[in-house]
Amino acid sequence: MFKEFGSGGLGLADNSGARVAHSSELDALIALEHIGMRRSFTRDEEIYAEGDRSDCWFRVVAGTVRSCKLLADGRRHIPEFFFAGDSFGLDAADERFASAEAVGDVVVMRYPRGATERLLDERPELARRMCSATLRGLTHAHARMLLLGRMTATERVASFLLELAERRDAKRAVELPMSRYDIADYLGLTIETVSRVLSAFKRDGAIAVPSPHRIEFRDRNMLAELCEA
Amino acid sequence: MFKEFGSGGLGLADNSGARVAHSSELDALIALEHIGMRRSFTRDEEIYAEGDRSDCWFRVVAGTVRSCKLLADGRRHIPEFFFAGDSFGLDAADERFASAEAVGDVVVMRYPRGATERLLDERPELARRMCSATLRGLTHAHARMLLLGRMTATERVASFLLELAERRDAKRAVELPMSRYDIADYLGLTIETVSRVLSAFKRDGAIAVPSPHRIEFRDRNMLAELCEA
DNA sequence: CGCCAGTTTGACCAAGATCAACGCAAGTGG
DNA sequence: CCACTTGCGTTGATCTTGGTCAAACTGGCG
Numbered sequence: 001m002f003k004e005f006g007s008g009g010l011g012l013a014d015n016s017g018a019r020v021a022h023s024s025e026l027d028a029l030i031a032l033e034h035i036g037m038r039r040s041f042t043r044d045e046e047i048y049a050e051g052d053r054s055d056c057w058f059r060v061v062a063g064t065v066r067s068c069k070l071l072a073d074g075r076r077h078i079p080e081f082f083f084a085g086d087s088f089g090l091d092a093a094d095e096r097f098a099s100a101e102a103v104g105d106v107v108v109m110r111y112p113r114g115a116t117e118r119l120l121d122e123r124p125e126l127a128r129r130m131c132s133a134t135l136r137g138l139t140h141a142h143a144r145m146l147l148l149g150r151m152t153a154t155e156r157v158a159s160f161l162l163e164l165a166e167r168r169d170a171k172r173a174v175e176l177p178m179s180r181y182d183i184a185d186y187l188g189l190t191i192e193t194v195s196r197v198l199s200a201f202k203r204d205g206a207i208a209v210p211s212p213h214r215i216e217f218r219d220r221n222m223l224a225e226l227c228e229a
Numbered sequence: 230m231f232k233e234f235g236s237g238g239l240g241l242a243d244n245s246g247a248r249v250a251h252s253s254e255l256d257a258l259i260a261l262e263h264i265g266m267r268r269s270f271t272r273d274e275e276i277y278a279e280g281d282r283s284d285c286w287f288r289v290v291a292g293t294v295r296s297c298k299l300l301a302d303g304r305r306h307i308p309e310f311f312f313a314g315d316s317f318g319l320d321a322a323d324e325r326f327a328s329a330e331a332v333g334d335v336v337v338m339r340y341p342r343g344a345t346e347r348l349l350d351e352r353p354e355l356a357r358r359m360c361s362a363t364l365r366g367l368t369h370a371h372a373r374m375l376l377l378g379r380m381t382a383t384e385r386v387a388s389f390l391l392e393l394a395e396r397r398d399a400k401r402a403v404e405l406p407m408s409r410y411d412i413a414d415y416l417g418l419t420i421e422t423v424s425r426v427l428s429a430f431k432r433d434g435a436i437a438v439p440s441p442h443r444i445e446f447r448d449r450n451m452l453a454e455l456c457e458a
Numbered sequence: 459c460g461c462c463a464g465t466t467t468g469a470c471c472a473a474g475a476t477c478a479a480c481g482c483a484a485g486t487g488g
Numbered sequence: 489c490c491a492c493t494t495g496c497g498t499t500g501a502t503c504t505t506g507g508t509c510a511a512a513c514t515g516g517c518g
Contacts, residue, residue, distance in 0.1 A: 188378030
């Protein structure tokens, strides 16, 4: 069910686009790289906080980023994970709705908002790309609402594993860079439920779990059947 | 918590924008109106179906539209309602992810995709507006994920009432154009739970319900406290 | 070796779903 | 004009899924 992902890439690392960027587009992408700055973060470090001014956006170079939203009583929700090549932090409001944190060690490019907007004015092709990345993000958000609103715990975990596999282009196994807490808060469940569902999948021979952060697919069909609309 | 809404308007009916459109922008918006066609739909009529080619998008002129996603076993989810002034159906994928249906009698403007794209190429201001409407839609989607993933039934219904009131600019009372089924599928609950929560609010003096489709606020604070992050 | 964080497992509990009955107003047809 | 139906909405009783609380396991590291 997950054909569309994240806020997506913008093209440099984009291997899903049908056409190769022609030269003016390529120029634009190179120009974009010039206004960006490389930044590194370590595990659990905050890239930006809820309520910060959203005066820049990012692209993941390496590692995994989670965005987080906290409720007053401590309940946490993770609207999205971002992997290498994904953009994040491009926001309509000028205050951050959610924070962004490094799941492990992370390298990102940071693009200031002002310079980006000037660039977009000059390069309509780039603006187009940016817009369609946002649109893809919206599609993905809709798929996630369906998951959170109407799917069972089993279906959620199965969808999650397959989504991850597809995003990371993994056929036989998938690395889980995030903790059970992160997975639970992404899926609207508790760590115990996530753990139990994974154990059930293991029992049923759908997956193997050689280490808590690695899942091997044994019967991918079984998982796929669980989450098809 | 709901400061940002739907896929938003694009300007003609937009009273929230800080600046008045200057003349070239206005031209662009008028040009947009020229490529649109007025269409009417009656209660429960389908505006487009899941899987249709997404070769156009719409703006609601009057009435309420729901978008719908059906799971194989009949479970339904409503990712979004659209009211007068909201745009919908602008999609990244070229197949519709969800259908759109008229909640009651509805009038919409229909804009073909091709003509829109040509217009956007000529009018960067309009493209900018379009893009930021999409971005607002994404913010709203994130708020909805939080609701579906982490909020209780009581909090969901309270948020829903306040969201509706804010979107329709209603201070003391709000009209519910949709059925309890629609509300339930929007909030990831059942009709029974929605009904029970409304009854509880009534008992507690937070609202009055003179008719099933009209809610009057008696203690808005009580509702607000229930859903603040 | 023992500690610690993260994960798993088990026993129990509760929020919300399900199933079923009832209410109520708007049609409909005799 | 009044029975009868029909489509929603409400309420109540019971059940289930997933949450809560608590204990046990596991692998890495001082």
